[in-house]
Each structure stands twice: as C-alpha cells, then as structure tokens.
Amino acid sequence: MFSFIAGIEKIGGNGAKAYQCASCGGLITHSDQLLAVEGKNRHFHVNPAGVECDFHTFLSCPGAIAAGEATEDHTWFPGYGWRMAFCKTCGQHLGWHYEALSTIRHPRRFWGILVPNVRAVYETTPTK
Ligand SMILES: [Zn+2]
Numbered sequence: 746m747f748s749f750i751a752g753i754e755k756i757g758g759n760g761a762k763a764y765q766c767a768s769c770g771g772l773i774t775h776s777d778q779l780l781a782v783e784g785k786n787r788h789f790h791v792n793p794a795g796v797e798c799d800f801h802t803f804l805s806c807p808g809a810i811a812a813g814e815a816t817e818d819h820t821w822f823p824g825y826g827w828r829m830a831f832c833k834t835c836g837q838h839l840g841w842h843y844e845a846l847s848t849i850r851h852p853r854r855f856w857g858i859l860v861p862n863v864r865a866v867y868e869t870t871p872t873k
Contacts, residue, residue, distance in 0.1 A: 761867070773839065774856070774858070780804040780855050799859065799861065801860060802858075810830070811829065820843075822843055824846055827842065839863065840859045842854065
C-alpha cells in the first residue's frame, strides 16, 4: 500500500485523494487526474454574476457529465469553450468542462470542478 501512495504523490504532489460529490457521495475523480492549466491546478475566479468560483482542474472526471452547448462567453481560459458539468449520479452541478476551440491548444479538454461541490477523501486502500 505504501508504494501505491508514494506513486500517486509523485503525480499529484499532495497525497492520494478521491473526490466525491458533496451531494450524493458518488466518486467524481481522483487526485492523480489533477491537471495544471496555465501553470496551476487550483483556480479562483469571480463570474459575471459576482459569484466566487474556487475550483480544481482535472484531466479526467469519470463521475461527471458535461451538458449543453459549448460557449466561449465569459470563458476564463482563452481559446477554450465551456459547458456545464454535473454529477453523473445525482445531477448536482459540479463545475465546467472545457474544450479547446483549436487543435493546437493543449490540453484539448479538461474539467473545472468547484472545491465546495466535492469532498476530498484521503484514500487508505488502493482503488485500482
Ligand atoms: Zn452526486
């Protein structure tokens, strides 16, 4: 088990954590999916409605689904359109899914998941 945790730390840098939906407890993603976008994996923005948005960026979120049409309106990541992201299990809004508008952008897509909308749970046993 120790080697498993050590392996994750090399990737995530802050220990192995599972991120669960704060509403239903469903597994959303894992700390090994944290992705640095514009140099960091935690972002803070205020949306046009004045709501403070504190979120992590992940490469993959198996427990989330993106819905609706992609839009560039008020995007916080130039070159990326976004759609709303919801919990696959209960439908709770979790954040956004970003997709590159041109093929030269990297990463091509990622997720922005609001910190208050998930619970970070330290893992004690391997999940894979
Ligand atoms: Zn949920």
